Amino acid sequence: MDLVSESAIVVSPRYKMETPTTNPTAGTSAVSSPSSGSNSGSSTPSRYENQKRRDWNTFCQYLRNHRPPLSLALCSGAHVLEFLHYLDQFGKTKVHNHPCPFFGLPNPPAPCPCPLRQAWGSLDALIGRLRAAYEENGGRPESNPFGARAVRNYLRDVRDFQAKARGVSYEKKRKRPKPKLTPAPT
Numbered sequence: 756m757d758l759v760s761e762s763a764i765v766v767s768p769r770y771k772m773e774t775p776t777t778n779p780t781a782g783t784s785a786v787s788s789p790s791s792g793s794n795s796g797s798s799t800p801s802r803y804e805n806q807k808r809r810d811w812n813t814f815c816q817y818l819r820n821h822r823p824p825l826s827l828a829l830c831s832g833a834h835v836l837e838f839l840h841y842l843d844q845f846g847k848t849k850v851h852n853h854p855c856p857f858f859g860l861p862n863p864p865a866p867c868p869c870p871l872r873q874a875w876g877s878l879d880a881l882i883g884r885l886r887a888a889y890e891e892n893g894g895r896p897e898s899n900p901f902g903a904r905a906v907r908n909y910l911r912d913v914r915d916f917q918a919k920a921r922g923v924s925y926e927k928k929r930k931r932p933k934p935k936l937t938p939a940p941t
Contacts, residue, residue, distance in 0.1 A: 803884070806884060807885075807887060810881055810884050810885055811884075811892065814885055815827070817838050817841065818830060818834070821834070827889075827892075830900045831900050832900050832901075832904070832905040832906050834900065835882075835900050835903065835905075835906050836906060839878060839906075842873050842878075842881075843870075843873050845873070846870075846871045846874070847871055847874075848871060848872055848874040848877075848917070849867075849869055849870075849871055850869060850870060850871075850872045850920050851863070851920040852869050852870075855869050857869075858920055859920065859922040860921075860922055861921050875910065875913045875917050878910060878913060879914075882901050882906060882910065885901045886901035886902055889901055
């Protein structure tokens, strides 16, 4: 999901943001953040924290490039959905359409012109990271656009459609209730 360079870090007066610093040993840009989360004792952020930071920067860059430019405070679930549609152009997962002869086949025998899109699991993980990053950067949980009903419904629809297109079920495994032990009559 790293769609912007490390130098494209958004600075907003309303939300606390990260400031870039140079790490001479790695040769890449590192980030010092006031809200380092679970990495208070370690010197380098975890892979998850790095990905969350990159995803957050990508989303903020998307808002800046939006016409008209949007502030984070005005961002809604509809803007998050626009962002997810925008990301589809970078997808690597073949999703067969209804008229495709391979619709519903898990392993198609030949290539087809169906589009490449973002996989449901990638979108779901991305939204989870962005939801956490929004709150870490000063957003209120009750106004989090990444937790909007429209976003949850969209993710559910993407999951269901991709499952049908591949012929694979994403059904959750339900735990069977443990049988109640009744004392034997004596």
